[in-house]
Amino acid sequence: MSLYLTALFVLLASALAALASGRGRAANLLGPFGCILGCLLGILAAVSALFSPAPPVLRLPWSVPYGAISLNIDPLSALFLLPAFILGAAAALYGRGYLSGLAGKRHLGAHWFFFCLMVLGMSLTVCAANAVFFLVSWEIMSLAPFFLICLHHEEDRVRSAARTYLFAAHLGTAFLMAFFLILGHLAGSMEFSAMAAVAPAGLGPFVPALFFLALAGFGVKAGIVPLHVWLPEAHPAAPSHVSAFMSGALIKAGVYGVLRSLTFLGPLAPWIGQTLLALGILTGILGLLAGLGQGELKRFLAFSSIENMGIIFLALGLGVLSCATGHPGAALLAFSGLLLHVVNHALLKGLLFFGAGSVLHAVGHGYMERLGGLSKRMPFTAAACVLAGAAISGLPPGNAFFGELLIYVGGGLAAMDMPLTDAVWAWSGVAGLAFIGGLSVIGFTRAMGIVFSGEPRSADAAKAHDPAPSMRAAMWLLGMLALGAALAAPFLFTAMLPAARLLLAGQSPALPVLPKVAVNPETLLTAAVCIAFGAAALALALAFVRNRLLSGRSVRSHGTWDCGYIKPAPRMQYTASSYAEPMTVLFRRLLGEKRRFTPPDGLFPATGASRFASKTPDRVMDGLFVPLFAAVGAACDAVKRFQHGNLNLYILYLLATLVILLAAALGFAA
């Protein structure tokens, strides 16, 4: 606990130091390095808490009513501390290089202040064990990113994205307040331990309401469909190290919240598992389908994060359903796969956002249709992004594969053993996960192939270059960690077992310590690691054979074969939207893609006379939230009619109120 508290104090101190050191270089030195130091200490604290037999706890009185500074780093908390601190350190390292050109032009002191505060807020949130304290930490964590997104506040889209984020974050918190108030009232205390003890007898008919409140409140942060609308706005608008932290770590706080609140609600009914499973499939598929319509790299990555949240909720639903129907073995696999995926996604998505940031830094924008050929100009970034893209699509030997493998096998076991009515859900989970995986392959081959391969489609793409060494170092760090997570997958599983057991205990309290599983997860992971890395070694050996075969023979260089066409130009390359076209056409009804096409006219059409544009709007945003908030706005306008600044009328209100109160009082008296 003392290590953890030291980490928090270092973060707080570096936040204040950065703020005090002004706008320029000093802040860009103190802020990031303080943050890195704090995060490194935090990683040590999280790892030691993960392996300590009893969770470190701290409880201090607090003057806030019902509040207490109550911290409990149980295995689940420690697990979610890891992405926060790892990405906090990596993003600070990367961000220092990213912002170095802005020293003096922007207030970097304030930026690093809020950055450290965001990391601090998240690390408090996942360890808080008192509802009031939790909500305060949650607000720190939610408010700090608003100021970070606003770095380039002179741009319209940045301001609008920051506003959307603020709205979403606050609405989410409103649901959470209701959730904790009801739960706290039923439990008679705002302490998490009391809340966990009241279930299930004390909750009675409140369980569905509490479940949906928690789902709405935490789901906004996690970005599940249809509450995802802030993600694709905020991530492209924020500077890339901030998007990396938000996408890799911050949205996981939403996952943590759902997991924690499910442990409060006790053994859950099958329908809750089914709801979560369906939401997960929907989020995964819709997230990526919408992502296929996006032309901006970071916006696509934001949709990919939504998709990965879908995978996590799918696994959660599968686990809850398996528990509820008496298949704890399958549930153990699903829960541990979920936790592995949380960590794996954090590493990969951080790396991908750093890569996208490097593209943005070098080219000035991330519009895929105007990029291309970057792998010759920035080979390091290209290799990192392509490999991370393959890994995040769940392909072996990437680290995300091993988490998904556990979820798959959990789903497979459930599909084999459950009675038909429940097994249908498990099948849908497995088929849905496969479809999400396939969509992810389309999405990432599209993004990486169009951005990094081929020839540059514009002049600014042609002059791109790899980023500064410190930014490359941050990418190396996450890449190596991802490789390590893949190689050490069986070991990671063992490390996560206590947290998975905690989730399991919340659902099946009567269970022995560990359920019997038909498939031993450790053996499974070990075999999968051997096979996957064996395939990689085989590929290296074959590459050696190939080069031996070619050595001494003529290897000529020539233009790409374009079927006899004489003068191919970069503009004639396949584009990102045409690459996704078969899928966007197949799901056009769902996506609502809009096209504008002016066909060429006559035998010799004039230059520029023919045009084609397509746009995939966010249907949830345009169809649900825009009308909803417009209606709320109209209602507020109607109320405004009573408040028009006319003093005489205000006095009349006072008088009328007095008369009514008087009449009421007299009436009661009589």
Added chain:
Amino acid sequence: MTARALSVLVPLLAAPLAFGVIHRIKARFAGRQGKPLTQIYRDIRKCLGKGATISRTTTWLFRAGPTINLAVTLTALLFVPLGGLPAAVSFPGDIFVFAYLLAMGRFFTIMAALDTGSSFEGMGASREAVYSCLAEPMLFLALLALARHSGDLSLAGMLSAVSAGSWLTGAPILALVTVALFLILLAENCRVPFDDPTTHLELTMIHEVMVLDHGGPDLGFIEYARTLKLWIFAAIATSLLLPAASGSLAFDALWGVAGIFAAAAAVGVTESVMARLRLTRVPPLLAAAGAFAALALILVEG
């Protein structure tokens, strides 16, 4: 041990022969003599003996594509049993590793195609990505039906659990799964009606157009991996139809090889009697494969 080695070694040597069978059947249907059964061996050898011409636009991704694809296809082969012979490697849950290894090969084949900057190859890559994305859930549904039927979550285990007796009790399930698997075989191997490997127009190709720019040893790798992939899917689809494990190594191996040649012959017949479907008709056909698999799943007793 010998049996496990055989189920890897036989395909390594005999996989190209199955392609020869397809060619021969198609030639006979067209009234031609057809090229020798072993022609594809000579083609691969010729490719491996050549130099290469590589596009200036490309990077390491282009050169890595065929190599990675061959490596993962060879690795995936380890999970596939041959007739009555057991697979070299088998553990519960290996179906997911198997399918994702093949997906890995596809990812890098697509990236290699996009690396050339050619719009034709981009077009092929796009179609390949979409069809395989639709085929993958169908494959999993079909394999889950088998898993539920046999109570085994390993590829070799669920296939070897099918015996002549299980056709008596579970004929509808096995028939539905077989049809689904055969459709997936055609889709995954880019055969008619999903893709026409012999079309002469780049615009209408899927797999062939993705490898337009490859030559020399790279093309040899691609061709060899393609024959292995056909073998893998044919072995899975036919081991349901020819369930036998006599105990005699030679007989089981020959029985398995005969099944694969029969599947190749079926592919040849399919290609001879029907044309390629219009591209927009492909997703419904894949959905039909999924529907067969789902129906089989529902029919399996829990």
